[in-house]
Amino acid sequence: MAIIGGGVAGLALAAELAELDGRMVERSGGTRPERRIVLLERENQYAYHSTGRSIATLSETLGSPEQRALTRASRTILDALGAESGTPLLRTRPVVWVADEDNVGALNALLTASPALRAADSAAARTLCPALRPEITARAAVERTAQDVDVEALHQQYRDRAAAAGATLRTAIGLESGTWDDARAEWTLTTDRGELVTQRVVNAAGPWADAVAARLEVPPAGLANLRRTVAIATAEGVGPAWPLVIDVAGRYYFRPERGGLLVSPADETPSPPTDAVAAPQDISVAIERVNAATSLRLDRVRTSWAGLRTFAPDRNPIVGPDPKQAGFFWFAGLGGTGIQTTPALARLAAAQLLGEAYEIPGLDPAALLPR
Ligand SMILES: Cc1cc2nc3c(=O)[nH]c(=O)nc-3n(C[C@H](O)[C@H](O)[C@H](O)COP(=O)(O)OP(=O)(O)OC[C@H]3O[C@@H](n4cnc5c(N)ncnc54)[C@H](O)[C@@H]3O)c2cc1C
Incomplete structure (x- = not known):
């Protein structure tokens, strides 16, 4: 099996x-041959693209109902991985959603859709973040959990x-x-370092997933x-x-x-798959908007970056076998929640690839299948 990315x-x-393969071999008393699993990464280091550029939040109020179910399941896995390794992977930081008068309706809709959220008034929001201007918090909602x-520790553990x-x-x-090769049911892959024969390819190439398919x-x-x-x-x-x-x-x-303030204009600018770079205009917009929302007077930027978030048309991850091409499995389109959903998604994908059952409460895996 070859994983790309x-x-x-x-x-x-x-x-x-x-790990699942190892457990299956053990269960069979060693009668089942172990699979060869190879991961190929084009860069000189792992996690150089989207993974290394996230803001590393785990929030149950982000994304679709499927992504929320995956996030809840991933939290349990991340807690267990942290406990096993002695390096906790999660640290509490509440999320506060804020709405000015014009956007109270959107905030109410979010509150209805998100059991993890509690309504908060302006004073409560400003107790958590005293720099918020009162007019920005006509209504607020807090996700305390x-x-x-710790993304670096997470991918190192994996x-x-x-x-x-x-x-x-x-x-x-x-x-x-x-x-x-249909008759042999195997791929011959050509890489810039030689050829590789494998029965299955898993496409985990993030922003390049469609390019890898092509x-x-x-x-x-x-x-x-x-x-x-x-x-x-x-700041x-x-x-x-x-x-x-x-x-x-x-x-x-x-x-x-790190002693300053991380800011983003929450931009969504279409881009080809590339080593993304922050545009000065987008950084200025972020600073202006955060200055308008707070009493802070930000004027100096210490560092900046940009990354790509990769979305399927329905904005859900795509996980499962390609409907037409044998031996091709998708693990892509993780959008803006790839860090917080991957622990559960990877267990689901591993089980599907090896023909084992794996259930995630509240998730119908059919919703993620490639179409
Ligand atoms: C600014 C920003 C903030 C974010 N914040 C959050 C957040 O708070 N919480 C959250 O959960 N998610 C967040 N995300 C989303 C998250 O970072 C992504 O969903 C996740 O990292 C995607 O991981 P990936 O492994 O699919 O892609 P990537 O990390 O991009 O990995 C894909 C890899 O495939 C490799 N590759 C491509 N083509 C080939 C090839 N032909 N051969 C070999 N290798 C190849 C690439 O080099 C790359 O390393 C954020 C993203 C951004 C950009």
């Missing part, structure tokens, strides 16, 4: 697959576990093309890559325990980060 999706899947994820369970992980090797002559899933910009501004008087504040109208979000 060494972001959080590919790494988590390599670990879950190798939201958390920050790498260690994958390697310990026998998977081979390789960097600086890119998939270029491949041909499927290289193997598999029809695309219609994924769209949307650029998102983040900057860290120098006085920011409390390290402040929440992540999100404008319900989707114009900005901010939270403390």
